Amino acid sequence: MTDLTAGSSTVDQIRDDxxxxxxxxxxxxxxxxxxxxxxxxxxxxxxxxxxxxxFIDGWxxxxxxxxxxxxxxxxxxxxxxxxxxxxxxALVETLNIAAAATLVGTILGTFLALMSTRGMAYWxxxxxxxxxxxxxxxxxxxxxxxxxxxxILGGGPVPAMIAIAIHTAGALGxxxxxxxxxxxxxxxxxxxxxxxxxxxxxxxxVIPQVGPNYVSYALxxxxxxxxxxxxxxxxxAGGLGYELRNAMSWGQGRYDExxxxxxxxxxxxxxxxxxxxxxxxxxxxxxxxxxxx
Amino acid sequence: xxxxxxxxxxxxxxxxxxxxxxxxxxxxxxxxxxxxVYLIYVFFAxxxxxxxxxxxxxxxxxxxxxxxxxxxxxxRDNRSGQVSxxxxxxxxGAYPAGEAPxxxxxxxxxxxxxxxxxxxxxxxxxxEYEIPGYGTVxxxxxxxxxxQAELPLGDVPDWINVSxxxxxxxxxxxxxxxxxxxxxxxxxxxxxELFWFTLDSPYYGKSFPELAGLAAHGEAGAILxxxxxxxxxxxxxxxxxxxxxxxxxxxxxxxxxxVALPLAFMATRNxxxxxxxxFATRRVFDFVRGVDALIWTVVLARAFGPGPLTGALAILVTxxxxxxxxxxxxxxxxxxxxxxxxxxxxANAxxxxxxxVIPQVTPVLLSxxxxxxxxxxxxxxxxxxxxxxxxxxxxxxAIITQKDWEEVAYYIVLIILMVMLMDWFSGWLRxxxxxxxxxxxxxxxxxxxxxxxxx
Numbered sequence: 001m002t003d004l005t006a007g008s009s010t011v012d013q014i015r016d017d018x019x020x021x022x023x024x025x026x027x028x029x030x031x032x033x034x035x036x037x038x039x040x041x042x043x044x045x046x047x048x049x050x051x052x053x054x055f056i057d058g059w060x061x062x063x064x065x066x067x068x069x070x071x072x073x074x075x076x077x078x079x080x081x082x083x084x085x086x087x088x089x090a091l092v093e094t095l096n097i098a099a100a101a102t103l104v105g106t107i108l109g110t111f112l113a114l115m116s117t118r119g120m121a122y123w124x125x126x127x128x129x130x131x132x133x134x135x136x137x138x139x140x141x142x143x144x145x146x147x148x149x150x151x152i153l154g155g156g157p158v159p160a161m162i163a164i165a166i167h168t169a170g171a172l173g174x175x176x177x178x179x180x181x182x183x184x185x186x187x188x189x190x191x192x193x194x195x196x197x198x199x200x201x202x203x204x205x206v207i208p209q210v211g212p213n214y215v216s217y218a219l220x221x222x223x224x225x226x227x228x229x230x231x232x233x234x235x236x237a238g239g240l241g242y243e244l245r246n247a248m249s250w251g252q253g254r255y256d257e258x259x260x261x262x263x264x265x266x267x268x269x270x271x272x273x274x275x276x277x278x279x280x281x282x283x284x285x286x287x288x289x290x291x292x293x
Numbered sequence: 294x295x296x297x298x299x300x301x302x303x304x305x306x307x308x309x310x311x312x313x314x315x316x317x318x319x320x321x322x323x324x325x326x327x328x329x330v331y332l333i334y335v336f337f338a339x340x341x342x343x344x345x346x347x348x349x350x351x352x353x354x355x356x357x358x359x360x361x362x363x364x365x366x367x368x369r370d371n372r373s374g375q376v377s378x379x380x381x382x383x384x385x386g387a388y389p390a391g392e393a394p395x396x397x398x399x400x401x402x403x404x405x406x407x408x409x410x411x412x413x414x415x416x417x418x419x420x421e422y423e424i425p426g427y428g429t430v431x432x433x434x435x436x437x438x439x440x441q442a443e444l445p446l447g448d449v450p451d452w453i454n455v456s457x458x459x460x461x462x463x464x465x466x467x468x469x470x471x472x473x474x475x476x477x478x479x480x481x482x483x484x485x486e487l488f489w490f491t492l493d494s495p496y497y498g499k500s501f502p503e504l505a506g507l508a509a510h511g512e513a514g515a516i517l518x519x520x521x522x523x524x525x526x527x528x529x530x531x532x533x534x535x536x537x538x539x540x541x542x543x544x545x546x547x548x549x550x551x552v553a554l555p556l557a558f559m560a561t562r563n564x565x566x567x568x569x570x571x572f573a574t575r576r577v578f579d580f581v582r583g584v585d586a587l588i589w590t591v592v593l594a595r596a597f598g599p600g601p602l603t604g605a606l607a608i609l610v611t612x613x614x615x616x617x618x619x620x621x622x623x624x625x626x627x628x629x630x631x632x633x634x635x636x637x638x639x640a641n642a643x644x645x646x647x648x649x650v651i652p653q654v655t656p657v658l659l660s661x662x663x664x665x666x667x668x669x670x671x672x673x674x675x676x677x678x679x680x681x682x683x684x685x686x687x688x689x690x691a692i693i694t695q696k697d698w699e700e701v702a703y704y705i706v707l708i709i710l711m712v713m714l715m716d717w718f719s720g721w722l723r724x725x726x727x728x729x730x731x732x733x734x735x736x737x738x739x740x741x742x743x744x745x746x747x748x
Contacts, residue, residue, distance in 0.1 A: 043544050047605050050537060051682075052598025065595035093338075100335040103328060139712035141671040143678050143685065144705055147692045152353040157339045231587045234679055235689075241587065248591065262588060270583040 073259035083260035087243055091264045093157055094239035097232075098225040101161045105168025105225075106218045109134075112169060113176030114202055119185045122198050134177075137170025146232045160237035164225050175217045176210070183209045216283040219276040226272055230265055240265055360702035363486045367397055367405055367478040369415045371434045376403050376415060380486050381696075385524045396480070405478050411466035413478050420476045422462055422469050432460045432471045440471050485699050488526055494519040526700070531687065535711055537601040538683035541673035542715070545608025546666045550658070553613045557620035564624065574617070582614030590676050599681030607676055608669050616661070623657040624650070656727045663719035670715045674708055684708055 048055050073080065114120050116130040142163040149159035187205035196204065207214075233241020240261055247257040369376045378393040380386030391399070398404040403415040410425035422430045428445030430453070435441070439458040454461040460471040468479040490497040496504060496516055508516055521529050558564045560574040590607040597603045632649035640648065677685025684704060691700045 040544065040547060043540050044602075044605075047537070047540055047544060047601040051600030051602035053596070053600075055597065055602060058597040061596040062593065065592055096335055096338055100332065100339075103332065135713060135716075136709060139671075139709045139716065140705075141674045141685075141708060141712070143675045144688065144708060147678075147689065148356070148701070148705075151356065151692060151695065152350070153344060153348045156344065158341060158344055161335075161339065227585050227587070230585065231675055231679070234587060244587075244591075262584075265585060265588065266583050269585055270579065273579075273583070 069255040069259050069262075072255035076256040079256055080260060083257055084264065087240065087257070087261055087264055090233075090238075090240045090243045090261075091268060094229045094233060094241070094265075095226065095268070097157050097161050097164065097229040097237075097239055098222060101164035101168055101229070102218060102222045102225050104161070104165040105221065106172055106214070108165065108169035109172030109176055110207075110214065112137075112173035113180055114206070116173070117177050117180040120180060120188065120202065120206060130173075131177075134170045134173035137166050138174060139170070140167060142167050142228050142232060143235060146237055147235060150236050155236040155238060155242075157238040160229055160232040160239070163232065163237075164228050167228075168221055168225060172214075172217060172221060176214060179210045179213045179217075180206065212283045216280045219280050219283075223269075223273055223276050226269060356698050356701075358481075359696070359698035361485075361699070362481050362483050363699060364479045364481045365394060365486075367393070367403075367480070369403065369420075369476045371473065371475050372436075374417065380525075383525070385491065386486070405480075407464075407466035407478070407480055409466055411464060413467075413469055415476055420469070420471050424462075424464060430460075430462060432476075434471055434473050434476065436473060439473055442471075485526075485703070489523070490519050491523055491525050494523075526703070531684070531704070531707065534677075534684040534687045535707060538673045538677055538685065538711070539670060539715070541601050541604040541608060541676070541683060542666060542669040544605035545673070546612060546662060546669050548605070548609040549612035549616050549665075550662050552609065553616035553620055554658075556613070556617050557624055560617060560621040561624045563627070563629070575621075578614045578617040578621075580614070581610060582618070584611075586611040586672060586676065587679070590679050594680045599686075601677075601682045603680045604673055604676040604682050607680075608672060612665060612669070615665075619661050620654070620658060623654045627653045659726055660723055663723045667712070667716045667719045670712050674712075684711070 044055075112130055112134045115122060116127050116134065118124070118127065121127050121130070142160075145163035145166055146159050149162055153159050183206055187209070188201050191201045191205045229237075229239060230241045230244075233239035233243070234245050236242065244258060244261045244265075247254045247261060250257075363381055366379050366381070367376065368379070376393070376399060377390070378388040378397060388394070393399055396406045396408070398406075401417065405413040405415070407413060410423070412423045414421040414423075418433055420432045420434070424430065427450070430445070431443040433441045440456075440460050442455050442460045444453065444455070449455060452463050458473055460469075462469045467481065470477045496507070496519055499507070504516060507513075556574055556577075560571055560578065562571065565571050586607055589610045590603070593603045593606050593610075597606070627650055631653060632645055635645050635649040673683060674685040674688075677683035678689045679685075684707065688701065688704045688708070691697045691704060
């Protein structure tokens with residue numbers, strides 16, 4: 001009997017505790033939600049007030065510009081193939097910037113990653129230094145280096161390539177070193193025991209283990225770099241972005257060229273995304289053996 | 294075993310092994326060779342040899358030296374005889390009339406001490422420059438006869454440039470230019486001058502303990518105000534610009550997540566049985582992602598003009614596509630059992646989503662959101678440089694003037710610190726919010742690292 005009464009009072013207590021806890025949790029959640037909404041609203045209002053045109057005045061004009069461009073392009077649809085051909089070299093340049101920057105960045109990133117992983121670094125005491133170097137490389141937006149280099153080297157693809165390569169090296173350096181941390185050190189030790197030097201240990205012991213993951217990350221980076229390369233062209237680094245700015249600053253009358261550039265850029269990005277997505281899927285799920293080196 | 298032994302001799306086995314080796318060797322050499330060939334092609338496609346000729350190394354030198362040093366201009370108007378001093382030759386850095394730094398003695402003849410024996414004298418008619426180891430150069434500017442220069446005997450060294458109307462001398466101690474209308478001396482110093490206070494502030498030139506003492510006597514507000522409204526370095530504008538950039542990233546990322554989440558439900562097989570809607574939503578994601586931030590920025594800037602709102606919306610639109618794709622993939626992988634469990638207690642549809650689905654996908658969503666918050670701080674800088682807003686705008690403006698390289702260096706340092714801070718902050722928040730994602734430790738062996746859609 002006594003047990004039963006004691007039990008029921010405990011159940012009541014548990015229920016009270018539970019409802020109190022649930023209520024408290026709900027109150028906290030509500031406060032957080034209100035805070036979040038307030039922050040978003042305040043942020044939006046600040047951004048709106050510091051903008052040249054306000055959201056209320058502008059939102060119905062969003063499609064005016066695309067419509068203008070498209071209607072002009074439609075009128076001159078006969079010139080579209082010629083325009084596409086004309087800007088194809090610029091597209092090749094944009095792709096070359098992205099590809100070369102990805103390659104150089106991957107090589108540099110591999111080096112940074114090996115140098116900042118315990119058990120693989122050539123100078124173990126310098127691991128923190130190399131980590132900080134990749135942090136800083138990663139933090140620099142491409143445009144900063146590109147603008148400074150354009151001042152020294154003049155406009156063209158090289159400043160953009162260097163800028164993107166540096167950022168890529170930092171970003172991949174971090175991702176690669178995370179991959180490295182999961183690699184087995186046994187092959188490295190085995191190679192060391194037969195007298196292999198550092199580059200042999202890395203090339204034969206580490207790279208085969210991490211190769212597929214490296215390639216997968218580098219492909220992802222290539223997608224991102226095409227976009228970056230187009231953007232940097234806009235500030236004077238050659239390629240499609242540069243042509244786009246020229247066509248746009250010309251204003252009406254050359255919108256057919258702007259439309260052609262839009263189409264080239266869009267189609268390229270979609271195609272590269274699809275191909276690289278497919279390749280990465282195969283690398284990740286191992287339906288085929290990864291790269292042998 | 295026995296079949297191998299009967300029809301394969303040792304030499305055949307060796308040949309087979311050799312073939313395997315040579316194939317591996319071929320792959321091992323051809324891959325780097327291909328990369329090398331491509332890089333050589335790019336080397337010529339980008340005209341790197343021509344670039345070396347076109348590059349302006351003078352620009353590079355000015356850039357580097359100017360980014361950590363400043364120069365003080367001492368200028369004499371040769372018509373009125375007025376001497377004025379200004380840091381970087383800017384009006385914002387000018388000394389009040391009749392005042393000059395202590396290495397300049399103003400008077401009938403203004404004596405400028407450039408140290409190491411280099412002395413420049415602005416006389417009433419003649420400008421003299423004493424150069425140790427070379428001699429004294431005299432120049433008499435006049436309106437009728439241009440600049441008449443008297444140099445010590447011998448050949449004119451290449452650091453002196455003389456013509457009928459102009460004399461320019463560049464030494465390690467400084468630089469003198471005399472033209473018909475004015476004589477000007479530059480002296481170079483290391484550091485970022487006027488970083489804290491401009492010359493018109495009473496706190497200029499005070500040491501830190503002095504300032505601390507004044508602050509303790511109730512002048513802290515005035516000191517902060519003078520620093521905050523520094524006209525040379527514009528700390529107030531810079532702080533606002535950084536805030537705007539972070540605001541763009543914040544509004545863009547969170548806004549994109551809020552728009553993408555409901556759309557992601559429409560694009561998943563297990564929550565949306567209508568195939569056509571699913572297909573359409575996915576194509577919308579692909580389209581928005583494919584159009585790219587650059588084009589969205591251009592289009593939105595036409596509608597809203599330059600500013601942080603345009604940048605925030607450009608990030609929002611682009612990332613809606615990316616988030617939509619990631620979120621819908623996460624939603625397709627949710628465990629149906631939990632939803633059924635919630636349903637068995639009599640929950641209606643919103644409750645099923647709230648208690649059955651959301652808790653499962655929250656970790657993935659949050660971690661992607663925080664990754665993008667950091668990456669979008671960088672994108673916001675770039676977008677700001679294109680549309681005009683935030684620290685990106687300040688940076689491009691400073692680069693366009695081609696002389697404020699110390700400000701460019703300052704902004705670059707601030708941008709790097711800002712991005713690293715956001716990186717650290719998002720990592721910290723991720724570790725706090727998502728249980729189980731602790732700091733990475735070396736695990737024994739885990740060859741399959743899950744490829745995340747990292748920014």
